[in-house]
Amino acid sequence: MVGQRTTRQRTAITSLLDDLDDFRSAQQVHVLLREKGQDIGLATVYRTLGAMASAGELDTLRTESGESLFRRCERPDRHHHHLVCRTCGRTVEVQGPNLETMVRAIGAEHGFVDIEHTLELFGTCANCATL
Amino acid sequence: MVGQRTTRQRTAITSLLDDLDDFRSAQQVHVLLREKGQDIGLATVYRTLGAMASAGELDTLRTESGESLFRRCERPDRHHHHLVCRTCGRTVEVQGPNLETMVRAIGAEHGFVDIEHTLELFGTCANCATL
DNA sequence: ATCGCTAATGAGAACTACTCTCCCTATCGA
DNA sequence: TCGATAGGGAGAGTAGTTCTCATTAGCGAT
Numbered sequence: 001m002v003g004q005r006t007t008r009q010r011t012a013i014t015s016l017l018d019d020l021d022d023f024r025s026a027q028q029v030h031v032l033l034r035e036k037g038q039d040i041g042l043a044t045v046y047r048t049l050g051a052m053a054s055a056g057e058l059d060t061l062r063t064e065s066g067e068s069l070f071r072r073c074e075r076p077d078r079h080h081h082h083l084v085c086r087t088c089g090r091t092v093e094v095q096g097p098n099l100e101t102m103v104r105a106i107g108a109e110h111g112f113v114d115i116e117h118t119l120e121l122f123g124t125c126a127n128c129a130t131l
Numbered sequence: 132m133v134g135q136r137t138t139r140q141r142t143a144i145t146s147l148l149d150d151l152d153d154f155r156s157a158q159q160v161h162v163l164l165r166e167k168g169q170d171i172g173l174a175t176v177y178r179t180l181g182a183m184a185s186a187g188e189l190d191t192l193r194t195e196s197g198e199s200l201f202r203r204c205e206r207p208d209r210h211h212h213h214l215v216c217r218t219c220g221r222t223v224e225v226q227g228p229n230l231e232t233m234v235r236a237i238g239a240e241h242g243f244v245d246i247e248h249t250l251e252l253f254g255t256c257a258n259c260a261t262l
Numbered sequence: 263a264t265c266g267c268t269a270a271t272g273a274g275a276a277c278t279a280c281t282c283t284c285c286c287t288a289t290c291g292a
Numbered sequence: 293t294c295g296a297t298a299g300g301g302a303g304a305g306t307a308g309t310t311c312t313c314a315t316t317a318g319c320g321a322t
């Protein structure tokens with residue numbers, strides 16, 4: 001639950017995200033909602049996505065151009081990364097089992113504490129590679 | 132060589148970058164140049180940094196807030212990542228020896244080919260942690 | 263040296279992605 | 293059903309970056 005009140009807008013946004021598999025920007029979500037007849041303010045879309053993301057209900061990533069993308073989280077419980085097909089956008093959630101410890105080790109080695117990291121993988125999925 | 136002509140502005144920017152170790156934003160570079168008496172247009176700073184980056188002369192990364200940072204590349208030859216202090220900006224170039232193979236393995240496991248990845252580490256360096 | 267082609271610059275407008283302000287609306291516990 | 297107040301909408305504001313276009317200046321040819 002993001003906030004205290006269940007509004008038409010929040011219901012529309014969460015149900016749209018439930019129907020989508022891939023990452024979408026706030027702007028795309030806004031347009032998709034409008035196409036479904038749900039005319040929701042852009043600010044509300046940003047607010048809601050931001051709130052859901054920081055509540056751990058959504059995964060986020062940043063495109064090269066600096067846009068934030070959101071997607072319903074499959075494994076909200078644990079830290080994970082994404083393998084995204086650069087052709088069709090298909091996304092797989094992955095975990096490098098050693099990655100987290102490796103990252104911490106690298107940090108410690110250089111005297112850094114409180115390490116955070118971002119890792120995104122981009123590739124071409126089997127399907128798109130054979131086309 | 133970024134372009135065809137050696138201008139006062141390009142000389143100033145490259146020599147400033149040579150003297151800096153850490154990542155700086157275009158805006159910071161602009162201010163630093165001004166402080167040195169080199170009054171160079173912000174657009175020129177952006178253009179030059181962008182050109183140098185795509186020529187592989189600079190490393191780039193993006194902060195959480197979406198700002199682009201630039202730094203003279205120490206090892207232009209091989210793929211590496213950065214461990215950046217979120218307080219003072221101190222930067223260490225790191226290589227996860229297993230990381231590259233791990234990444235490829237994860238991709239293969241899901242049938243993805245042609246894997247690229249971005250990994251950045253942010254932390255607090257020993258110096259800033261004790262303040 | 264100097265000429266002249268045109269790459270490069272600078273000032274400011276424009277653009278993109280996002281956040282904030284402020285007032286109004288609507289949810290939900292009492 | 294009431295009313296306190298969380299939430300929403302419109303549009304202004306912001307930060308970072310890119311674009312436009314008139315002007316300047318690098319550099320090969322003369």
